Amino acid sequence: MFVATATATATAATVTAPIDLRSDTVTTPTPAMRRAMAEAEVGDDQYGEDPTVARLERRFADLLGKEAAVFVPSGTMGNLVALLAHCGRGDEAILGDESHIFWYESGGAAALGGIPFNLRPTGRFGALDPEDVARAIRPSRPGYPRTGVVCVENTHNRCGGTVLSPAQIREVAEVAHARGVPVHMDGARIFNAAAALGIAPAAIAAEVDTVQACLSKGLAAPVGSLVAGSDTFVDAARRGRKLVGGAMRQAGVIAAAGLVALDEMVARLPEDHARARRLADGLAALPGVTVDLDTVQTNIVIFQPPAGMSAPAVIAGMADRGVRVSDYGTRGLRLVTHYQIDDAAIATALAAAADVMAAVRV
Numbered sequence: 186m187f188v189a190t191a192t193a194t195a196t197a198a199t200v201t202a203p204i205d206l207r208s209d210t211v212t213t214p215t216p217a218m219r220r221a222m223a224e225a226e227v228g229d230d231q232y233g234e235d236p237t238v239a240r241l242e243r244r245f246a247d248l249l250g251k252e253a254a255v256f257v258p259s260g261t262m263g264n265l266v267a268l269l270a271h272c273g274r275g276d277e278a279i280l281g282d283e284s285h286i287f288w289y290e291s292g293g294a295a296a297l298g299g300i301p302f303n304l305r306p307t308g309r310f311g312a313l314d315p316e317d318v319a320r321a322i323r324p325s326r327p328g329y330p331r332t333g334v335v336c337v338e339n340t341h342n343r344c345g346g347t348v349l350s351p352a353q354i355r356e357v358a359e360v361a362h363a364r365g366v367p368v369h370m371d372g373a374r375i376f377n378a379a380a381a382l383g384i385a386p387a388a389i390a391a392e393v394d395t396v397q398a399c400l401s402k403g404l405a406a407p408v409g410s411l412v413a414g415s416d417t418f419v420d421a422a423r424r425g426r427k428l429v430g431g432a433m434r435q436a437g438v439i440a441a442a443g444l445v446a447l448d449e450m451v452a453r454l455p456e457d458h459a460r461a462r463r464l465a466d467g468l469a470a471l472p473g474v475t476v477d478l479d480t481v482q483t484n485i486v487i488f489q490p491p492a493g494m495s496a497p498a499v500i501a502g503m504a505d506r507g508v509r510v511s512d513y514g515t516r517g518l519r520l521v522t523h524y525q526i527d528d529a530a531i532a533t534a535l536a537a538a539a540d541v542m543a544a545v546r547v
């Protein structure tokens with residue numbers, strides 16, 4: 186174990202475009218994070234000897250009210266090791282048809298774990314229907330796959346950052362638990378959900394067995410997610426992390442930024458939510474633009490351009506005006522507010538959108 190002595194370059198964070206609203210993952214580390222990284226006390230985490238990683242894992246587990254947690258490089262890997270821990274080969278995962286795990290994680294659980302997806306309809310606000318989940322859980326018969334896990338997502342990305350309340354999650358968890366099936370939450374943005382509800386993240390996590398949460402989104406850390414649950418589950422997730430090649434060595438360097446993220450970046454999330462609301466209201470006021478304003482509950486805004494305007498044309502028009510937005514395919518276009526988006530950026534983005542919507546025709 187040693188203490189890194191490199192001097193922190195506390196440079197102000199920059200983004201690759203003037204106003205990058207594609208995702209909250211584009212945030213770059215704060216000066217405090219860069220200092221903490223430079224000064225991090227580290228060791229070999231595969232020997233369990235990195236004190237900064239250990240501190241981060243303990244702090245996260247305590248925040249979420251779980252026995253233990255394991256640090257992983259990404260949200261995708263966090264969900265993967267959780268599903269590997271819950272399911273044997275051939276065991277089924279029940280999850281929403283708009284879930285991140287289904288859409289954006291390369292089918293990793295199916296490809297690497299032999300875990301088939303049993304996709305259920307996702308409600309407008311990201312919830313699964315408990316009765317539908319109850320029907321989807323397999324009875325015990327030799328010909329049926331065993332149901333290994335039910336997954337929920339909070340906040341729900343493709344639904345526009347919508348929030349599931351503890352009561353909504355409980356309804357699904359009760360039907361799963363009644364049949365002996367654990368519930369995993371893809372809580373990549375659980376801190377946004379907690380901020381929107383005005384409750385502690387532990388009050389949300391209490392409804393599920395295991396949770397994955399990202400440090401590298403609204404909390405602005407450069408890398409990393411955590412997966413929390415019981416001691417037994419976390420031991421299995423740690424084994425899964427090694428299996429998929431994600432075990433790390435002096436990871437305290439990045440865990441140090443994660444600790445700053447948890448200490449300093451959670452309380453400011455309501456600012457992102459207020460700006461997303463302003464952005465959504467401004468977009469909805471533009472002729473022909475459609476925004477489901479009820480789904481704008483946290484830091485994500487999804488909108489559809491006026492009829493006759495293609496998504497690529499809108500993206501190009503916005504980029505020409507210094508504003509980056511992302512194509513969300515069947516859902517529309519996505520904008521995400523974050524630490525590096527201030528009030529002036531919202532005003533500029535809205536002016537650019539007004540200009541583009543008036544001008545771009547395909």
Ligand SMILES: Cc1ncc(COP(=O)(O)O)c(C=O)c1O
Nearest residue numbers: 259260261262285342371373399
């Ligand atoms: C809901 C959700 N889950 C999981 C992830 C995966 O996180 P990562 O990009 O760190 O793999 C994301 C990423 O955007 C997400 O939005």
